[in-house]
Amino acid sequence: MRRQRPERLVRSLSVSGMRHSYMEHYNISRLVRNVILYHVAAMPGFLAESLPPDASLYPAPGTAIAAEDGEVLLTILRPEVNLALWHRPIPEDFTQGLAPLLAHAPFCAEAEGIVGEATDQLAARLPCPAPLDLLLDIRRLAVAFSVLAECDGRARLRLEAITGPGCPRWHADAVGLRMLCTYRGAGTQWLCRQGGAALARTLPAGPHRAAGQMAPGTVAVLKGERFPGNAGLGCIHRSPPAGAARLLLCIDQPGRIPVA
DSSP: OOOOOOSSBOOEEEETTEEEEOTTTOOOBHHHHHHHHHHHHTSOHHHHOOOOTTOOOEEETTTEEEESSGGGGGGGGSTTOOEEEEOOOOOHHHHHTTHHHHTTOSEEEEEEEEHHHHHHHHHHTSSSOOOHHHHHHHHHHHHHHHHHTTOTTEEEEEEEEEOSOSSOSOBOOSSSEEEEEEEESOOOEEEOOSOHHHHHTTSOSSOOTTOEEOOTTOEEEEEOTTSTTOTTOOOEEEOOOSOSOEEEEEEEOTTSSOOO
16 A cells, blocks of 8 residues: 655644654645544534543553544554544434344445445445435545545445354454444454464454453444554454344455455
8 A cells, every 4th residue: 555745744633632743653644634534524413523622542552542533543544553443422313223224134235436436336235225324424434544545535335234243253354454333233342462363363262351342333443464564463353242233334445355
């Protein structure tokens, strides 16, 4: 994945009242920052709303950063971070609006291309009409992801209703960046440990006391084994144990896997 080097660089980035100096480590273009913040601000109010400025920033040792501010997603570009978590509450009426989709579980709809066109294609491939707020959220998250991953306005989208165990074993993805959001049901579990895919293969499949779990609505950007300089350090994660149906959005860089 190529790294663009624009002349104007952002020297620091505010996240929930805390500032991180990045110039010593890597460059973030003002375009990346502004486009992401624009689309976060344009989301349905309840999805984009920031919590008060004293909302905590929760750094997990070495690899994960989480906050209640969408700007935290930019921290995935820090070389020592392989998981960025944006905590967002989802109101009950939004959750209830997803019931018709989940009534058709299991299903998996995929689309790839320019974000706007891919979102329309995804909607057409769902088993029933999706709520407008859901489609708007998917589109805006896809735009933000495309900027982060430098995909020239393109993305691969997958929305699936899962009734089984999904990917129950710990693993690290063979991707550059990946975005996940569970809209309903149990969220993805993750470990804040270095070691990537090699370590993940040695971990038992049972409960892990150090595992974190994403809440519904949380937006996660995971750094995989194919991100430049991240071989052997991909984010270790897995699906939660089988239970009630889950509605999961996955956004990937385009071109890696043909759309079925």
